[in-house]
Amino acid sequence: MGSTPEFVTVLAEKTVTIGQDITLSCEANSSKVTAEWKKAGDTLKCVEGKRKVGNTDTKFYLEIKDAKPEDEGYYTLSLSNASGSCSCSAMVFVELKEWREVEKEQEPLISTLKSFKICSEEVRELRFLLHGPVGAGKSSTINTLKSIFEGHQFLNCLATNSDTVSGMSFTTKYQKFSTGTLPFAFYDVMGLEVGHKGVHTEDIINAFKGHIPDDYEFREDMPIIEEHRDYITSPTINNKIHCLVSVIPADRLSMMSEDVIKKMRNIRAEASKLGIPQIVFMTRVDKACKLTSEDLGKIYQSKKIRDKITMCSNKLGVTENCIFPVKNYHNEIGSNEQLNCLALQAFTQIVYSANDYINRWSSRQKQFE
């Protein structure tokens, strides 16, 4: 009886650009085996002009011509004979043609934002509210943007240092963060959770309407009431939110509960009624895609990220061009220009959207003068 087949060399991970050919190969200790290639449970056979499987003596190979996005995946080769079997697997990534342009230099983006002027003198600062599920990276996003503008050593003291979602929001206050002398302010809120836990949707709606005072401590048992001593009864444009940012973790998108998604849709519907612009920041992209985690500059060539954006668009009912994938400073030591560029591109978008909102508000004011 022969011996169990064994690999002399194993399959290696591959990254190809769309349209290129893919070759996976490895070597076994014998050619007298039955070889089976599989991807996602399907056995792969030869397909004229597209796919070839075979072996030259002990070298086994799989060739795929003209890589398409659907060729991305986890490929397994199993070898068997009467004595037993063995298998090995490798991931194949198919990079798409860049579907959005990545900025490579941060300086032009920073200087445009530094010289930015709000279109109305009555408005002191553009105010952004970040909301989303617990642990989505809301506080980290604020931290990332603040550290880019303030140029200090990154310190993620606002965010939880735990990567596991405990089910309890680390942020419990309605907290304002300014960006030095620039006319931008971020508002951080408690995360959304399933059922009666986390921040109430009414609190978020009241926040963007301008009724919630700075440093208000959110209560899980009830939303703010008009009788609260600091409730802002007649908010001005300087109390209101000018752009709503939904923060969604790319790696947990498929696990997000229906309940949280429904809450987010309700919040978005209320913001739409008031004409407040809405943008999505899709965080934790490095956790969702290996290609991106290895080279952030390839984010707009990643099929995984593209698919996540489509999924996010379907779940929240937002158009894809309003979704910006970003990576936050997490455990990096120094500054990372590519990370900054992605964050700055997304930030530029919310600045212009908020300014448009102010522009519309100011035109309406003039009509009544």
Ligand SMILES: Nc1nc2c(ncn2[C@@H]2O[C@H](COP(=O)(O)OP(=O)(O)OP(=O)(O)O)[C@@H](O)[C@H]2O)c(=O)[nH]1
């Ligand atoms: N790898 C990675 N980790 C991230 C990223 N953004 C945030 N994190 C981590 O995710 C965890 C949650 O981040 P937070 O910023 O505290 O999330 P949050 O939305 O403010 O959470 P709550 O205030 O608890 O609702 C922390 O451990 C962060 O360091 C990212 O882009 N990549």
Ligand SMILES: [Mg+2]
């Ligand atoms: Mg937080």
